[in-house]
Structures are given as C-alpha cells and as structure tokens.
Amino acid sequence: MLKGLLRLAPYAAALFTLISTAHAEEGRRVFTGTLGKMPIVLELNTTQQDEVTGRYFYEKYHRDLELSGSLQDSTLNLVEGNNRYGDDKPLPTLKLEETANGWQGEWQSPQGKKLPVKLAEAKLPAPTSVTLPFVAALRNDEPYEYLRLQGLKLKPAKKENFMGYELQWWTEPETKISLFSVESGLSKDDQQRVNQQLLGRLWNEVISYHSCQLRGGENVEFMQQAEPKMISPAVVSLNISTSYYCGGAHPDFGDSPLNIDVKTGHPLSLEDVLWVGEGKPLLHAERDSLGDKPLSEAESDARYRYVSKELVPWVIQQFTALYPTEMKKPAQDDDCDFTDESIWGTTPWYFTDKGLYLGAYFARVQRSCDRPDWSILPYSVVKQHPGAVELQLPKD
Known part of the structure; x- marks a missing residue:
C-alpha cells in the first residue's frame, strides 16, 4: 500500500517571525529561483558526486521533474527526466556553476533552446497560527514539500450528514485528493484535534500523489476514495482506498484506514x-x-x-x-x-x-x-x- 514516507516532528506552538534556511536530512538541499522567467523550487542531493539526484517543480504547476547527473569540481551537469519506461529519446539538460549561495547556469531543451537558471538557498516562510501541525512540521523535515504545499489550497466540496455528524468534504484541485473534516457533533477542542489529523492526512496523500507521479512517468495512475466508517464521541474512523500505478510491472490497490482517538487526537x-x-x-x-x-x-x-x-x-x-x-x-x-x-x-x-x-x-x-x-x-x-x-x- 502506498503510504506517505515522512516522519514528522512535534508541532511547535510558538510562531516564528524570522525566516530560516532550508536544511533537509540525508544530504538534500533545497533551492528557489527561476528557470527562464518561471519561479521554481529545486532539491538536490550531491553527497555522491558521480550520482547526483534531485527534482524540481515550477511554482505554477507543482509537478515534479526528475534530475540526475554528476558534480565535477563546481560544475553540475544534470539530465531532466528519464527514459525508464519509454524510448531512448533526447532529454533536457541543466549545466550549473556553484555560487556563494546556490547555483546559476542554463537549461537546454533537446532542440537547443536555452534558458538561464538562477538558484539560491531556499528561505522558508514561518508557520502561521492557522498552519496545520502536519504542514508546520514539514518545514524542518521536508522543506521541499513544505514549499510545494504553500502554493496549494483546498476547495470546499459537498457536505454530508454521517451518523448525526456534519462532514465538510475538501478537495485539492490539482491532484483531486479528497477528505472530510467534522463540522458539528463534537466539542470545539475535540473537533480541532480530529480535524488536524484528517486534514493533515489529506495533505500527506497529496504528497504521496506527487511521489507516485515522479516515479511512474507518463503512465502513472493514482485514484483514491475516502469513506467514513464510524464517528462517535470516542473515535473517528475512516478507510482510504487507493488504486495506483507508480511504475513497475503492475498496477495495484490497497486500503489505508485512519482511526483517531477523539479525546487526544492521536491515531490509534x-x-x-x-x-x-x-x-x-x-x-x-x-x-x-x-x-x-x-x-x-x-x-x-x-x-x-x-x-x-x-x-x-x-x-x-x-x-x-x-x-x-x-x-x-x-x-x-x-x-x-x-x-x-x-x-x-x-x-x-x-x-x-x-x-x-x-x-x-x-x-x-x-x-x-x-x-x-x-x-x-x-x-x-x-x-x-x-x-x-x-x-x-x-x-x-
């Protein structure tokens, strides 16, 4: 079953007014800048200089583009995309030189078109009082995903009465991932704790969608359905069914339920x-x-x-x-x-x-x-x- 791979740090209630520099684990570094005139967010791992890996997305589109290549002295040579599931076709390239605070160079299409690239170490906006704990924790653990989610918003969809509780469904428009929040039937504090888990899970599934897109290439499939199973003063229980193809020999499907202890907000x-x-x-x-x-x-x-x-x-x-x-x-x-x-x-x-x-x-x-x-x-x-x-x- 496809699951989110992130382990989250506890949410700090204090609000930070300073802007911090992005530091990811395992040698990954995150940069922001422009490719041509388009703003991008780029992540690189240069720990193995002969096998540099990375990814980037245009802030307008949010979908990952894979990067791979090598670092020689201060020159980074990267290929955008791969031929893992298709013909051996020409791919775009990036040639970048290291600067005091990032990289600069050019992107070139297979047809020879060239665009300038300028990147600087990413600065991360601080969480606000309404930032979900799940999203706030990404700032330290997964700054690349944190920056992706800054540009995404949930749209309200249908309302539903389930077992006497009013549910508001939400959809992330680009991925079509949907989940609900509980709008009535629980105390204010219980409702807040439960909804932090529910909406955090929605955003985690959005991250899983993009991970699948990155690995699966052109034939990717990621369809999901969430279904409430029981809501009571003690528990909120739902099942998330996913049908997916993220590369490999066969598509697959599976269930990933979420069971929440209402009184603590903890998953059970x-x-x-x-x-x-x-x-x-x-x-x-x-x-x-x-x-x-x-x-x-x-x-x-x-x-x-x-x-x-x-x-x-x-x-x-x-x-x-x-x-x-x-x-x-x-x-x-x-x-x-x-x-x-x-x-x-x-x-x-x-x-x-x-x-x-x-x-x-x-x-x-x-x-x-x-x-x-x-x-x-x-x-x-x-x-x-x-x-x-x-x-x-x-x-x-």
Whole structure:
C-alpha cells in the first residue's frame, strides 16, 4: 500500500517571525529561483558526486521533474527526466556553476533552446497560527514539500450528514485528493484535534500523489476514495482506498484506514484497541506520525512476535468460530484461503457500527480475495480484550 514516507516532528506552538534556511536530512538541499522567467523550487542531493539526484517543480504547476547527473569540481551537469519506461529519446539538460549561495547556469531543451537558471538557498516562510501541525512540521523535515504545499489550497466540496455528524468534504484541485473534516457533533477542542489529523492526512496523500507521479512517468495512475466508517464521541474512523500505478510491472490497490482517538487526537494502532497477548499492551505502537520516538529494534521485534505468534492465530480462531462457512479451507489451491496466517499479518482495520473490521491482504495473484465484507469482530469480543487506550466502544 502506498503510504506517505515522512516522519514528522512535534508541532511547535510558538510562531516564528524570522525566516530560516532550508536544511533537509540525508544530504538534500533545497533551492528557489527561476528557470527562464518561471519561479521554481529545486532539491538536490550531491553527497555522491558521480550520482547526483534531485527534482524540481515550477511554482505554477507543482509537478515534479526528475534530475540526475554528476558534480565535477563546481560544475553540475544534470539530465531532466528519464527514459525508464519509454524510448531512448533526447532529454533536457541543466549545466550549473556553484555560487556563494546556490547555483546559476542554463537549461537546454533537446532542440537547443536555452534558458538561464538562477538558484539560491531556499528561505522558508514561518508557520502561521492557522498552519496545520502536519504542514508546520514539514518545514524542518521536508522543506521541499513544505514549499510545494504553500502554493496549494483546498476547495470546499459537498457536505454530508454521517451518523448525526456534519462532514465538510475538501478537495485539492490539482491532484483531486479528497477528505472530510467534522463540522458539528463534537466539542470545539475535540473537533480541532480530529480535524488536524484528517486534514493533515489529506495533505500527506497529496504528497504521496506527487511521489507516485515522479516515479511512474507518463503512465502513472493514482485514484483514491475516502469513506467514513464510524464517528462517535470516542473515535473517528475512516478507510482510504487507493488504486495506483507508480511504475513497475503492475498496477495495484490497497486500503489505508485512519482511526483517531477523539479525546487526544492521536491515531490509534490496533494494539491500542485490541490486545490478546500476555502482559501490558504495546502502547501507541504506530504513532511515529505524531513525532513520537520511533520503535527501537527490540520493540519492533516484540511487536512482530506478538502479531505473528499471538494476534494472527487468535484472529483465525475467532473468525473460524464466527464465520465457519467463509473460513472453511478451500478445496482448490487457487481459491481464497482465509485460514492462511500470512494474509492477516498486515491487517487493515477500522471501526464500524457492527464491530471491528479486520481486512485480509493476499498476494498479487489472489488480490480479488482482498476486502472480505464479512470479517468483523463484534465489540462484545473486543471488549473482553481491551488494548492500551481506554475507549468507550459501542454495543454490537
């Protein structure tokens, strides 16, 4: 499943009036300037001088153009684009010389047209009082994406009443990515926390879209649908289904749910809700997106052992008792085998009004078996095995 690759730092509430210089991790540097008369944002990694990589976008269009090449002394020779999925056609080039605060030189088309290029180390506008925590955190962690999002705005779309809560849908026009915010039914503070997560996720999906565009070339596909599954005073739960082709042999699809603890605004891991192991549940196991310290190797190993040795066998046992017909081992090898432990190890899950939905994930040749509509664990069962977070779950 295509997911955003960013790990975000905590949001600083204080507002900064000074403008800072862009510093990205892993040797990446971000520049702003012009190509011809058009403003651009450019990111470069010159750590390996014989294999320089980068990308840039025109501020008017926001779509990435890939860069690759080499750095010799203070001269940067780059090719724009690639022939990864097409004919061996001529490509535009950039030849740049290093300056005291950036690069300057020229861009040349395959037909010989030349345009001047001037770049300086990027200066990043400070977050404002209305900047989402997700976007504010990009300023330090992913300044290139931070600058891209400065030029994008959400457009209000339809309104919807779902389970007694008013939802406002928003769309980012260039990518067509849509998600909702909750406009009524929660307290002001709860609503703010939840909407920061929801709209942050929308922007993260916009970043994923552009990442897919960069890797996929001319035949890229990225179609997405978000669907609310349950909203209550305790949780907001939704599923995001994505069909995508970002290069490679085949297109694919997958689900990436978001489950939010209303009282804290934190995303919930399955261990937060359901725990069938020994001892205390693994608390907040999937909260890297809020800037929490990543799991250590020992913690990751412990979680893997719990999922494979305890959770998955337990889930199969429960579903076999609840849905004996669906869980019956198939007569033929190419039929859907829901007794296979490997299909439950990376379970997408979300809340429903009937119980906790746990999805299956099959190998490519059996992807039609994904998303069974029956694999719901009743809340009466879930409540017998509470997770790390105390939640008021509905009745079955």
